Amino acid sequence: MNVLVIGNGGREHALVWKIRKSPLVKEIYCARGNAGTAEIAINVDIPPEDIIGLKNFAIANKIDLTVVGPELPLSLGLADEFLKNGLLIVGPIQGAAEIESSKVFSKLVMREAGIPTADFEIFDDADKAEKYIMGVNRPLVVKADGLAQGKGVFPCLNKGEAIAAVNAIMRERLFGQAGNRIVIEEFLEGEEVSFMGITDGEIFIPFATSQDHKRAYDNDEGPNTGGMGAFSPARILGSEEQQRVISEIISPLLKKMSEKGRPYRGFLYAGLMVKDGRPYVLEFNARLGDPETQPLMLRMKSDIVPMLVGAAQGNLKAQEISWDERFSVCVVMTAQGYPGSYRKGMEILGLEQFRDSEDIVIFHAGTLKDCERIITNGGRVLGVTGIDVSPRNAIEKVYSAISKIHFDGSFYRRDIGKKVLLK
Ligand code: AMP
Ligand code: GLY
Numbered sequence: 001m002n003v004l005v006i007g008n009g010g011r012e013h014a015l016v017w018k019i020r021k022s023p024l025v026k027e028i029y030c031a032r033g034n035a036g037t038a039e040i041a042i043n044v045d046i047p048p049e050d051i052i053g054l055k056n057f058a059i060a061n062k063i064d065l066t067v068v069g070p071e072l073p074l075s076l077g078l079a080d081e082f083l084k085n086g087l088l089i090v091g092p093i094q095g096a097a098e099i100e101s102s103k104v105f106s107k108l109v110m111r112e113a114g115i116p117t118a119d120f121e122i123f124d125d126a127d128k129a130e131k132y133i134m135g136v137n138r139p140l141v142v143k144a145d146g147l148a149q150g151k152g153v154f155p156c157l158n159k160g161e162a163i164a165a166v167n168a169i170m171r172e173r174l175f176g177q178a179g180n181r182i183v184i185e186e187f188l189e190g191e192e193v194s195f196m197g198i199t200d201g202e203i204f205i206p207f208a209t210s211q212d213h214k215r216a217y218d219n220d221e222g223p224n225t226g227g228m229g230a231f232s233p234a235r236i237l238g239s240e241e242q243q244r245v246i247s248e249i250i251s252p253l254l255k256k257m258s259e260k261g262r263p264y265r266g267f268l269y270a271g272l273m274v275k276d277g278r279p280y281v282l283e284f285n286a287r288l289g290d291p292e293t294q295p296l297m298l299r300m301k302s303d304i305v306p307m308l309v310g311a312a313q314g315n316l317k318a319q320e321i322s323w324d325e326r327f328s329v330c331v332v333m334t335a336q337g338y339p340g341s342y343r344k345g346m347e348i349l350g351l352e353q354f355r356d357s358e359d360i361v362i363f364h365a366g367t368l369k370d371c372e373r374i375i376t377n378g379g380r381v382l383g384v385t386g387i388d389v390s391p392r393n394a395i396e397k398v399y400s401a402i403s404k405i406h407f408d409g410s411f412y413r414r415d416i417g418k419k420v421l422l423k
Contacts, residue, residue: 004044017363144178145182172216
């Protein structure tokens, strides 16, 4: 079969890499892809928001299955357009993708379905939000309702910070329309874990657990980013807790979405805060995590393609995925300045050393092939991903690989996975 993967990050390179291993697949296309996907698939120059362009491409090239990486095209109705044309696609329809594209919708669904999450209030008026903040004496988190590239969430330790966040979102309009409404919620303490899986709306197949590192600098300091590194498994969520996440969070969500006439199909990501052994939902995403997908794909032993087809067709077979028991870790190398402004176009050296390696895979994110050179083309540039018997070995292996890769101004956190070693 012919497969189209949409997106151009490390997550999409990892998906293409995994799909490539399936004997069921003939041709893989990636729109738009990067220098990494170009080596194992055919890159297609159609941007993710060009819904009609992607649909026309899928029809013209006899694509049997489309797999969507990022949330933007889903929030614009890509899956709806594909389904209307009888094309198989992994990813929710627009109304279901709202669990990510509207925090207000997501919180209301959680409340209706009784899903454990931080207590919250919703505001569409800055004055009322400020009045509410003045009456509350605990840390709060202020969130823009709409998509804001991961920048619309403000954890606030005091009233001054919370009011500044309301001003930024609702008065200064930092995120435009995405700030028409806000959610103000209770600040939860605990440890974060990413819980993902794939669903056809009824059957949910869980993936292994993973943990992201969202802050830019070591010791979880600095600004939030898309993710600076990830590992799998995340041992804070044992198998009993995972079963509870499915029965108390995932199943009620899927049921509620069906009841609302917005059946949810595709990948589903629950960002959880584990507090005193109990998981609370911080957010739902209508996609897989980046960079969590990179270590997950390295560990997944089962063929992913039958699951993708099952989810898209609505006849997913309940099954246990077989996982490599080893520990996998991904360290993201970024351009200097990320998540702020950064330069592009620096040549990347050293990649060829890992071409045939099985336990170190360099997933590309912001890279571009420029004649024979590979150059940087984004903030997150590479996800150096390794696997080994112990966390210590895997982490050492990845950092040793990183020391052999060079581009001007490269930056990375030096403490990815360290939490696991301290336990
Ligand atoms: P979100 O996009 O809603 O997941 O928020 C981004 C990040 O902000 C999360 O990964 C957490 O690190 C942090 N965060 C969000 N909501 C809360 C909360 N209620 N309490 C503490 N931290 C939070
Ligand atoms: N790594 C976090 C996310 O993909 O949302």
